[in-house]
Amino acid sequence: MDLQFYNSLSRRKEKFIPLNPGQAGLYTCGPTVYNYPHIGNYRAYIFEDILRRTLKYFGLRVNQVMNLTDVDDKTIRDAAKEGLPLNQFTQRYKDAFFADLKTLRIEPAEHYPAATEHIPEMIDLVRKLLERKVAYQTEDGSVYFSISRYPKYGCLVNLDPQQLRSSGRVNHDEYDKESVSDFALWKAREPEDGDVWWDSPWGPGRPGWHLECSAMSMKYLGESFDIHTGGVDNMFPHHEDEIAQSEAATGRQFVRYWLHCAHLIVEGKKMSKSLGNFFTLRDLLDKNFSGRELRYVLLGTHYRQPLNFTFQGCRDAKAALERIDDFTERLRRCQDKSLEDNNQQFKSVIERAESDFRSALADDLNTAEALAALFNMIRDVNRLLDQNNISSQQSNKLLHLLSQFDSVLGVIEPDKKEPVPPEIERMARERQEARKQKDFARADSLRDQLTELGWMVEDTPEGPKLKRLV
């Protein structure tokens, strides 16, 4: 099955045909590093991670660029509030971001360009736009993009430029824009900016918000590239403006496929600090949920569907993952038994799983369905396992298949297990001894003691198994 994605540009699913066969250029909107990201942000990053991993699963070489926005109104404002130099302030959040990526098992991108390190590229772009007369300079030394000189404006979000209302949010310093909807390419230095400014042909200032993404994506991926992603809220104005300024500068199509992921709500309500339902990854870890569990929760809903995040959902995820863990553990312990010839049956289980999994992902990254394919396989194989009808060679094959699935999902591999303390081990052995003597009262009392210490013991045909209670 061919890979297809829902392209926001055309509002329909389209077969994915990369610009260069066998490769995919991917620009994923990254964090503005002025704060710790919340779980909604992570929904976007995990969606982007699934996209990346799926492209690889389908044999494409991926070149992913994720920007770090380390200069904008908020970074400047908050750094000043804390009396820190901008780069020192943003470094804290960059570090936290990368730590979180690890916790969430998000694969690193090939490039993480920071806006502050690409000022010259941005200035070049502004220069080009001025040359092409789609931008103009104002008296204070700012440069704006002129929407009226770019007829295609609004193609992504289907907005009528005439209808853009002038919101009350227009800054006092933008009074000399030709049109309220024109957006800043370069912002002249203001007193509040402190020492955050760069020299430019138009005087000291800093880049406009959208400029970095155009400049950096084109630098690393070329003037025209395959895929650009972000949250739906970024479609306007951010992505719309990116398209305008990039295509006006190059005369070429900027991005071929735009993918946007929907938002996350919490217990049916919009996440907001005032409602007290605003969570960072740290908050979840403090509540004893793992990154793996959050990742699983986020994979359960298709990325273009609003996701209702609940703590019940996190608990459900825990249980579902335990089912996966029990299964992989069972495969690892699997030993050859007296086997009937089950090759035909085994083959059909594997084939169905593989093809269902593959077509689920191919169809616009349907992770919910991919997960269903995984669980169907688990049930089928458990059935064979119950009949002692899986050879060790077959179980190895299955473990290999699971790791292939996990190269996309990133949730199958268990978290590092706490080693079993010797004392616990000893008690389990003692209990096993008691069971052999048919001293079940003693065996059960030992099991109760183990439970109290936080360990569950399960008796399996291969001997007792200890599980940490969570």
Add this chain to the structure above:
RNA sequence: GGCGCGGUAGCCAAGCGGUAAGGCAGAGGUCUGCAAAACCUUUAUCCACCGGUUCGAAUCCGGUCCGCGCCUCCA
């Protein structure tokens, strides 16, 4: 007001023209010394509501109600 998304079992959630995936939870059973795990059976005659198109609709069209997002710096 404009543009757009959604309402599917107790909860989460796929499916988007051919007769309801999957996970969690619940009930009964098999297995087990007892458990746990696993497996089996079971849990929506029905997909917000009302009309229409069709041999056939949760899926398409129109309308109604409800929830949500964006409309200049929020994933």
